[in-house]
Amino acid sequence: MTALTHKRKPACRAALIVHIVTAMIGSGPLRAEPIGENLVVRHDFFRGTGEDLTGNGRDARIGLGAVQLPRFVWLGGEYEKDSRVSFASAGRDGRTLERTIAVRGGDATIEIWFEGVELEHGDYLLFDGRGHRPGEPERARGCILRLEVPVGRADVGMALFDRQGREHDIVNGGTPVSTISTFDKEGRLNINRLRQYVYVLDGNQPDGNGKWSMYIDGAPVGIAPAVYRTSVDLNVFTLGPGQAQYTIAGRQSDRYNQASPRGRLYRMLIYDRALGADEVASNRQTGLAAITGADAKPVAHEVASAPPDAEALVLVDEGRPHAVIAIAAHRPRAVEEAAAALHNTIFRMTGVRLPIVEQTQVDLSAPVRPAVLLVGPSPLTDRLGIDVVQNRDHEHDHYVIRTGDRWVALVGNDDLNLRGSAYAVYDLLQRLGCGWFGQDEAWHVIPRVRKLVVPPMNVDERAAFRFRSLSAPIRAQCVRDAWRIGGRAYAIDHALDHLVPRREHLEAHPDWFGPGQPCMTHPDVVDLIASKFCMRIDRTPGNQILSLCLMVNDNANFCRCDRCAKLGNHGELMLHFANEVARRLAATHAGRYQITNLAYWATFDLGPDSTSRAEPGVSVQTLHQGNRAKPIEHESNAAVRAAMYNWSRTGAEMAVYDWWIPGFKHSAHWRKVPWYPGETTLRDYRFWKKHGVRYVFHESNREAGDGLPIRWPLWYVGARGLWNPDVRAETVMSEACNKLFASAAPHMLGFYALLEKAMADTDQTASVWNLPPPHLVYTTPIQARAGALLSAAADASDDPRVLARIEDERKMWKGATEVMAAMRAAEEKKTKDTSEQLEDAAGM
Known part of the structure; x- marks a missing residue:
């Protein structure tokens, strides 16, 4: 409980002190919470809950036999075959149980609350990290950590490599930790007690070398050189043998192999940054109170x-x-x-x-x-x-x-x-x-x-839009909340193969299928999908509106039966299909659904003469497949505007699907070159809002790493505009640059404005899947001016934090200019070769 009292301070002091006495957070109704910033995975097994905060996976499921609710996950012992934690996002091979968490710069923290059970002398808790793979061009610049309790045999070699390729054995005397025993003795801890174990990788060291640190019960017990750059691949209970790259708590079954541990796993936290010692200690206090459930001593705050x-x-x-x-x-x-x-x-x-x-x-x-x-x-x-x-x-x-x-x-x-x-x-x-x-x-x-x-x-x-999505690999919740990314979910998928699986129904019902899509006018197909949607709604608690995806498969091979052909173009066919499903749902679940469709490729437009109307609950998401270098009001985007007008006349709830993938396929060179459309993007948002668009989805992937910092202006200005499209790109960037770059802000703002203007002024067409060759957008004079602005920015500051950000951008621009120089050289060589061939042909 919490009590608030106060007392007067001595007369020589003018203020009052309020004494706030609180029980340890978590011991009473106020639940103990760990540090939240950059927390990307959290599994409170003692509560029977788990959550992936990365935006990539889904919440964890705790498998049969794995949990003795509500206390812990049991590992090893007689439950060995059944002890596992599975994830809904498991890969098809059954081994990749959660997607990779890419960590830029080598920073990561993994916190584990574990209590060994009847572990004997010689059993131990170890941390196993790998840094170098044979054949890789750069030694010790990538470390894959796997958090894993292997079911069977698993490699437990424990070595880390520093940037010079030197190996550091972290078990056999390589650190003060070495072995953690099963009994309390001079520098050793009993792992048959509930303890907090924290493993911190910090790659941002002043000398360029990373380090790893280990904490037990909030106190540091070991530090050693480690890798410079790290990715964390969370893989809990990998099913295949020999997969362990990161192991906790086990028994040595022979000289080289690790058996499953016996014990209780209570909590697992993963951060994509290095926690400080005070934060580790804070997590120790809140975790102990939350897990034990015992009343902690009251904490007095003045x-x-x-x-x-x-x-x-x-x-x-x-x-x-x-x-x-x-x-x-x-x-x-x-x-x-x-x-x-x-x-x-x-x-x-x-x-x-x-x-x-x-x-x-x-x-x-x-x-x-x-x-x-x-x-x-x-x-x-x-x-x-x-x-x-x-x-x-x-x-x-x-x-x-x-x-x-x-x-x-x-x-x-x-x-x-x-x-x-x-x-x-x-x-x-x-x-x-x-x-x-x-x-x-x-x-x-x-x-x-x-x-x-x-x-x-x-x-x-x-918010201007109900759904504001950037599918960029932005996992940090602090960034998503600061950018206000989110909103009511809008179902997006090429769904028909899942709803009407060809492999299950083709033999018995060949008339249900066209070459690449189900028959959208067949009553049995409509009934099947409607029945599946009804079941989903029935399983959804309360009166929530459920977003149900009816988006076509990713091809243009539609059914050619007489019924489908009679409807005209494929856009009309898609709308008819959605309306038929909606009519069936309305009979039993009116007001409980939103049926989403995608107007693109073959379904891009209805045509100006269409008189079709959408049933209540039907939503259409149009794709901006025009010229991305110009705003949607530009003459080069007339077809995009016309399609949106035609769809909006149906009365459907409007959405936009927008590709923000500059490095797609043949434009892969853009992965190393910045693209910042700025005000062009915000003008599109204003147009969409004016014409009734309520949901916006930006697909942003195929980036190098997490796409940052190269894409930060694109994504940040976009996120701000999705909340309020009336802001101006210059205002948003000016505010951001003032915070990021302080005295160097004018030069950095000039750099980003130069990139924005170059794309806005280009006479090249920027299609949805292919931006123009970057060296034709950023000409040689523009490249030189951009480099000069970055140099001026570096000269304008002596703040190491600012200089580090400027250096990130200078490295990025250096890589971009190298890409463009190579493209220009290849183009000149091709022109020269062609000229020589023509001359040779003329001489003959």
């Missing part, structure tokens, strides 16, 4: 009171907290994560931790109390008149930031998958000078201040 009716709220001053963070007793997980993000970021800004309490313990009428940061909706925020409706399907994304008498309300729509309160928190932090422009912490801006003050605010924000 928080200075806030003066009433102040013009601005002081949160921290000269190392002393003046505020608390308060959340509702019953709140969604998104609110807990938002409160944790606020807590952690303020600590990074000031070195001061603001206590997190429950709002039921806050009395806003008290004459003496600290300021209160109210995160998330609650009865208390309702009484303050902060009305944010909690409804995903009808209210969509909405949040407010409002200040009052010593309080700040950060309240959003957090219904189902929405994260409005998190958006409010990050909006406030951005207004206080913070910024998140990439997954690498080097591209986070967290200013250090001695006094943190919130000015009066009354912010009310609503």
